[in-house]
Amino acid sequence: xxxxxxxxxxxxxxxxxxxxxxxxxxxxxxxxxxxxxxxxxxxxxxxxxxxxxxxxxxxxxxxxxxxxxxxxxxxxxxxxxxxxxxxxxxxxxxxxxxxxxxxxxxxxxxxxxxxxxxxxxxxxxxxxxxxxxxxxxxxxxxxxxxxxxxxxxxxxxxxxxxxxxxxxxxxxxxxxxxxxxxxxxxxxxxxxxxxxxxxxxxxxxxxxxxxxxxxxxxxxxxxxxxxxxxxxxxxxxxxxxxxxxxxxxxxxxxxxxxxxxxxxxxxxxxxxxxxxxxxxxxxxxxxxxxxxxxxxxxxxxxxxxxxxxxxxxxxxxxxxxxxxxxxxxxxxxxxxxxxxxxxxxxxxxxxxxxxxxxxxxxxxxxxxxxxxxxxxxxxxxxxxxxxxxxxxxxxxxxxxxxxxxxxxxxxxxxxxxxxxxxxxxxxxxxxxxxxxxxxxxxxxxxxxxxxxxxxxxxxxxxxxxxxxxxxxxxxxxxxxxxxxxxxxxxxxxxxxxxxxxxxxxxxxxxxxxxxxxxxxxxxxxxxxxxxxxxxxxxxxxxxxxxxxxxxxxxxxxxxxxxxxxxxxxxxxxxxxxxxxxxxxxxxxxxxxxxxxxxxxxxxxxxxxxxxxxxxxxxxxxxxxxxxxxxxxxxxxxxxxxxxxxxxxxxxxxxxxxxxx
Amino acid sequence: xxxxxxxxxxxxxxxxxxxxxxxxxxxxxxxxxxxxxxxxxxxxxxxxxxxxxxxxxxxxxxxxxxxxxxxxxxxxxxxxxxxxxxxxxxxxxxxxxxxxxxxxxxxxxxxxxxxxxxxxxxxxxxxxxxxxxxx
Numbered sequence: 001x002x003x004x005x006x007x008x009x010x011x012x013x014x015x016x017x018x019x020x021x022x023x024x025x026x027x028x029x030x031x032x033x034x035x036x037x038x039x040x041x042x043x044x045x046x047x048x049x050x051x052x053x054x055x056x057x058x059x060x061x062x063x064x065x066x067x068x069x070x071x072x073x074x075x076x077x078x079x080x081x082x083x084x085x086x087x088x089x090x091x092x093x094x095x096x097x098x099x100x101x102x103x104x105x106x107x108x109x110x111x112x113x114x115x116x117x118x119x120x121x122x123x124x125x126x127x128x129x130x131x132x133x134x135x136x137x138x139x140x141x142x143x144x145x146x147x148x149x150x151x152x153x154x155x156x157x158x159x160x161x162x163x164x165x166x167x168x169x170x171x172x173x174x175x176x177x178x179x180x181x182x183x184x185x186x187x188x189x190x191x192x193x194x195x196x197x198x199x200x201x202x203x204x205x206x207x208x209x210x211x212x213x214x215x216x217x218x219x220x221x222x223x224x225x226x227x228x229x230x231x232x233x234x235x236x237x238x239x240x241x242x243x244x245x246x247x248x249x250x251x252x253x254x255x256x257x258x259x260x261x262x263x264x265x266x267x268x269x270x271x272x273x274x275x276x277x278x279x280x281x282x283x284x285x286x287x288x289x290x291x292x293x294x295x296x297x298x299x300x301x302x303x304x305x306x307x308x309x310x311x312x313x314x315x316x317x318x319x320x321x322x323x324x325x326x327x328x329x330x331x332x333x334x335x336x337x338x339x340x341x342x343x344x345x346x347x348x349x350x351x352x353x354x355x356x357x358x359x360x361x362x363x364x365x366x367x368x369x370x371x372x373x374x375x376x377x378x379x380x381x382x383x384x385x386x387x388x389x390x391x392x393x394x395x396x397x398x399x400x401x402x403x404x405x406x407x408x409x410x411x412x413x414x415x416x417x418x419x420x421x422x423x424x425x426x427x428x429x430x431x432x433x434x435x436x437x438x439x440x441x442x443x444x445x446x447x448x449x450x451x452x453x454x455x456x457x458x459x460x461x462x463x464x465x466x467x468x469x470x471x472x473x474x475x476x477x478x479x480x481x482x483x484x485x486x487x488x489x490x491x492x493x494x495x496x497x498x499x500x501x502x503x504x505x506x507x508x509x510x511x512x513x514x515x516x517x518x519x520x521x522x523x524x525x526x527x528x529x530x531x532x533x534x535x536x537x538x539x540x541x542x543x544x545x546x547x548x549x550x551x552x553x554x555x556x557x558x559x560x561x562x563x564x565x566x567x568x569x570x571x572x573x574x575x576x577x578x579x580x581x582x583x584x585x586x587x588x589x590x591x592x593x594x595x596x597x598x599x600x601x602x603x604x605x606x607x608x609x610x611x612x613x614x615x616x617x618x619x620x621x622x623x624x625x626x627x628x629x630x631x632x633x634x635x636x637x638x639x640x641x642x643x644x645x646x647x648x649x650x651x652x653x654x655x656x657x658x659x660x
Numbered sequence: 661x662x663x664x665x666x667x668x669x670x671x672x673x674x675x676x677x678x679x680x681x682x683x684x685x686x687x688x689x690x691x692x693x694x695x696x697x698x699x700x701x702x703x704x705x706x707x708x709x710x711x712x713x714x715x716x717x718x719x720x721x722x723x724x725x726x727x728x729x730x731x732x733x734x735x736x737x738x739x740x741x742x743x744x745x746x747x748x749x750x751x752x753x754x755x756x757x758x759x760x761x762x763x764x765x766x767x768x769x770x771x772x773x774x775x776x777x778x779x780x781x782x783x784x785x786x787x788x789x790x791x792x793x794x795x
Contacts, residue, residue, distance in 0.1 A: 535762075535763040548728070548730075556727050556733075557727065559726050561722065561725065561763030561764035577747075
C-alpha cells in the first residue's frame with residue numbers, strides 16, 4: 001500500500017515548502033486559463049448546433065451571437081479584474097459574496113461553483129475525447145471508458161501537486177494556442193488570396209427543420225447565445241486561484257486575466273469566422289444531416305475547420321486535433337485547482353467535512369481532489385460522455401456565481417466609498433463600481449436567458465442539485481455549530497478532578513496481556529482496583545481462580561454471572577452499577593488487547609473487546625483504556641520492535657548497539 | 661391516545677395487549693426480576709427495597725457477582741445478591757471461598773441488613789442454596 005502510493009503520488013513534501021508552490025505568470029496562464037481557452041473548441045459548435053434546428057439559413061446569425069459572446073467575455077474579464085484586486089485571498093466569488101451579501105449568498109455561490117467545477121471536468125473531458133475521436137474515428141465506441149481513464153490520470157497528476165502539474169500543463173496549452181493561431185492565420189491567408197475553403201460538410205443539407213419567425217426565432221437565437229456562453233467558463237478560476245500566483249499576486253492575476261480574455265476572444269472569433277467561411281454544417285441530431293454517410297458521427301466543428309484549412313491528412317490537422325483534445329483534458333485540470341481550494345475554504349467555515357481542509361502528502365488538497373474526481377466520473381458515465389448533453393447543464397452555476405459576486409462587488413465599492421475621502425481613490429473606486437455594475441447587469445441578463453432556454457433541456461438537474469447542496473452544507477454547518485456550542489467551556493475554565501478513580505481490569509485468561517494490563521492499572525494508582533471476568537464457562541473460571549491463587553495476584557477477582565452466556569452486557573451492567581453507586585467517580589476499564597501484524601489475524605482476536613469498548617464509550621463517567629500487547633507478527637508492520645523476542649545467536653554484531 | 665369507549669373493557673384489552681407486548685419487548689433482566697418476585701412471598705422473603713435498616717431480614721435472590729479477595733488481605737468473600745428490586749452486598753468474613761456461593765446461583769439469606777457508604781450490606785448471613793439459577 002505504502003509503496004503503491006509512493007510510486008503514484010511521490011515523496012511527501014514538507015510543510016515549509018508550501019510557499020514554494022506558487023506559479024509565475026507564464027505557467028499560471030495555462031494552468032488557470034486552459035478551461036476558458038479550451039471552450040473555443042466547442043463554443044462555436046454549440047452555437048451552430050442550436051441554430052441548425054432552424055435550417056442552414058439560420059447560420060448567418062452566428063456572427064451576431066459570436067460577437068455578443070465575445071463582448072460578454074470582455075465585460076466579465078474586466079469585472080473580474082476588480083475582484084482579483086479587491087479580494088486576493090483566493091476565496092473568489094464565495095468570499096466576495098459572503099463578505100458583502102452575507103453567508104447565505106456565499107453558500108449559494110459555493111454550491112453553484114461546486115456544481116460547475118464538476119461539470120467543467122465532465123464537459124471538458126467528454127469534449128476532448130470527442131475531438132480525439134474526430135481524428136481517429138475508430139475510438140467512437142469507447143468514449144465513456146476513455147473519459148474515465150483520462151479523469152483518473154488528471155486526478156493522479158493533481159495528487160502529485162500543483163507545481164509539477166503546472167509545468168506539465170503549460171506546454172500543451174501554448175501548443176494549442178499556437179496551433180489555433182496558425183490555423184486562423186493560414187485560413188485567413190487562403191481566403192485573402194482568393195482560395196476557396198470548403199469543409200467536408202459544406203454540401204450537407206439539414207432535414208426536418210422548422211421555420212422560425214418572430215418570438216420563436218428570438219428564442220432560438222437566445223438559446224444559441226446561451227450555448228455560446230460556455231466560452232465564459234473558467235474566467236472565475238483565476239480569481240479563486242490568486243494565492244497560487246507569484247507575488248505581487250493581485251497584479252499578476254489581473255494581468256493573466258487580461259491576457260486570457262484577449263487570447264480567448266481572438267481565438268473564438270477566428271474559429272467562428274473560419275467555420276462560417278468554410279460552410280461547416282452540423283446538426284443536433286446526426287440523422288438530420290443529408291449527405292453524411294450512414295452511421296458516421298460528424299466531426300467536431302474545430303476538426304472540420306482544421307481539415308478544411310490544412311487538408312484531411314496533413315500532419316498539422318492531426319497536431320491540431322491532438323492539442324485540442326489535450327487542452328480540453330487539461331481544462332478539466334482547472335477545476336481540479338479550483339474545487340479543492342473552494343472545498344477547503346468551505347470546510348474552514350464549517351460548511352463541509354473537516355477532512356476537505358487537510359492538505360495531503362504533496363501539499364495538495366487530496367480529499368477535495370478525490371471527491372471532485374468521483375463526482376465527475378459519475379456524471380460522465382450517467383451522460384454517456386456526450387458533450388452536447390452535458391453542456392445543457394453547464395454554465396448555470398458559473399453565471400449564478402458571476403451574478404452574486406458582481407452584486408457583491410457593487411456593495412463592496414459602495415461601502416468603501418462611504419468612508420473614502422481621497423479624491424483620486426474615490427475616482428478609482430467609482431470607475432471600478434461602474435465596471436462591476438455593467439458586469440452585474442450583463443451577467444444577470446445572461447443568467448435569465450440561460451435558465452429560460454436550457455431549463456427543459458436538462459438544466460433542471462442543476463437547478464435541483466444546487467439547493468440540495470446548499471441545504472446539505474447548511475446542515476453540516478449547523479451540526480458543527482451545535483457541537484462547538486456544546487463543547488464550549490464555561491467562564492471559570494478549570495479541569496475538574498473526579499472524586500475518585502476505580503479501576504476495573506478485564507480478564508479472560510491469566511496470560512501476558514492480562515498481566516501487563518493489571519500492572520499498568522496498578523501503576524495509575526487508582527482508589528480501588530478489581531479484576532473482572534465473566535462466568536461463561538465454569539471450568540475456565542475455576543482454572544482462572546486457581547491460577548490467581550497460585551500466582552498470588554494482589555488484586556481481587558470478581559466473577560460476574562452471565563445466565564444468558566453474554567459477555568458485553570453483564571460487563572456493561574456491572575460498570576453501570578459501579579457508576580450509579582458513586583456518581584462523582586470515574587470508572588476506568590482496562591482492556592488488554594492483542595496487536596497483530598495482519599488484518600486477517602486481527603479478525604480472529606479482540607472481537608469481544610472491541611464490542612465492549614464501543615458499548616462502554618456511551619457510558620458517562622467511564623474511561624476505556626486499551627492496554628496493547630504487541631505479538632511477534634506485529635513487529636513487521638507498524639514499526640514496532642518485537643516484544644522481547646529471543647535473538648538468534650548468529651546476530652553477534654547486535655550487542656554493541658544494544659548497550660547504547 | 662384516544663379515549664376508550666368503556667374503560668373496563670378497554671383496560672382489559674389494553675392490558676392483554678400490553679402484557680403480550682411487554683413480554684416481547686422487556687429486557688431479560690426485567691423478566692428475571694418478575695420471576696424472582698413471583699416466588700418471594702411463598703418463601704417468606706422480603707424485597708430488598710422494602711427492607712428496613714438494622715433489622716433482621718430474609719432475602720431471596722441470585723448472586724450477580726462474586727469477588728474473591730487476594731490471599732494477602734483480610735480473608736472475606738463478597739457477593740452481590742440481586743432480587744429484582746435491588747441488590748445487597750453479602751459479606752462472609754473469614755472465608756476465602758464457600759462451595760456453592762458462585763455467580764448465577766439462587767440463594768436465600770437471613771441476616772441483619774444495614775447501609776454502608778450508600779451500599780446495603782449483610783454480614784455473615786445464614787444462607788440457603790436454592791435450586792435454579794445457573795446450576
